[in-house]
Amino acid sequence: MGAGSRYDNEVLSALRRGDRFRSCQEVHALIADARGGPARPPSLSTVYRTLHRLAREGEVDAIHSEEGERLYRRCATSSHHHLLCRACGRAREVPHAREVRAVLARVERLTGFAELSYSLEFSGVCPDCD
Amino acid sequence: MGAGSRYDNEVLSALRRGDRFRSCQEVHALIADARGGPARPPSLSTVYRTLHRLAREGEVDAIHSEEGERLYRRCATSSHHHLLCRACGRAREVPHAREVRAVLARVERLTGFAELSYSLEFSGVCPDCD
DNA sequence: AAGGTTATGATAACCGTTTTCATTTTGACA
DNA sequence: TGTCAAAATGAAAACGGTTATCATAACCTT
Numbered sequence A, B: 001m002g003a004g005s006r007y008d009n010e011v012l013s014a015l016r017r018g019d020r021f022r023s024c025q026e027v028h029a030l031i032a033d034a035r036g037g038p039a040r041p042p043s044l045s046t047v048y049r050t051l052h053r054l055a056r057e058g059e060v061d062a063i064h065s066e067e068g069e070r071l072y073r074r075c076a077t078s079s080h081h082h083l084l085c086r087a088c089g090r091a092r093e094v095p096h097a098r099e100v101r102a103v104l105a106r107v108e109r110l111t112g113f114a115e116l117s118y119s120l121e122f123s124g125v126c127p128d129c130d
Numbered sequence C: 001a002a003g004g005t006t007a008t009g010a011t012a013a014c015c016g017t018t019t020t021c022a023t024t025t026t027g028a029c030a
Numbered sequence D: 001t002g003t004c005a006a007a008a009t010g011a012a013a014a015c016g017g018t019t020a021t022c023a024t025a026a027c028c029t030t
Helices: A008-016 A024-034 A044-056 A097-111 B008-015 B024-034 B044-056 B100-112
Strands: A061-064 A070-073 A079-085 A092-094 A114-123 B060-064 B070-073 B082-083 B091-095 B114-125
Touching: A008 A024, A008 A044, A008 A061, A008 B070, A024 A044, A024 A070, A044 A061, A044 A070, A044 B114, A092 B100, A097 A114, A097 B091, A097 B100, A097 B114, B008 B024, B008 B070, B024 B044, B024 B070, B044 B060, B100 B114
Parallel strands: A079 A114, B082 B114
Antiparallel strands: A061 A070, A079 A092, A114 B114, B060 B070, B082 B091
């Protein structure tokens, strides 16, 4: 505990708006938008810090865009992959693929590597954009 | 053709030195080292440009490090995944996993997404480091 | 309310990468 | 081989996302 931010909820709720990965600056803008009136949004620094911490704590998922930008997303389940639409950028989760376990075991046996982990991301064109 | 660089060979041969992904600046340093004497190495700009182009042409593979840095590697086969050692950073290729095709087809059916592609990277601890 | 701890905001620093542009090299062709 | 246009190069500046800095503000705990 202790290491919480006053803005955790706003950051998380911004991430929940729309099913896509968002950059830190997008999150910052979303929060500013959500506050209609003269209310002061958190600074960019704070949003960076908050997202960084939430990612470290496992509260949000982080990936790198093709351009190297860091993108965040709030995820529902713990075991899943991401499927990004190349056209509209929306992302959905797909359930963890059982087959990957088999591949992992085979790679481990084949290579002698230990403590194998992996990252798997899908992309395609979603039904709406197709 | 036509769009080649005078330094393609040196860049590629630097990438072949050691089986690990290398940043652009590492490649630049490797080339400078390889030229013992007073010979002038290519500028950093040129190495950036060359690697960028080689990646676009599919001559080298590019990934992003955890910190967002772009890393390059010369790869032998066209269909493979990478297995990075978390301890020493060396990378080896593992043959393309047949199971992934099945997963891909299932995800396509399940989600209605078209033109699916994916990226799959493994990491672990190699036999030498274990 | 006092005092120490932690979070925040504004700004500067960082760092890898890209852009710019003047200069050099290259290649085609007479 | 000399000329000329097109392409590549180097040096430095610009860029963009991210992190560090530090003074100020908010937050406990007593």
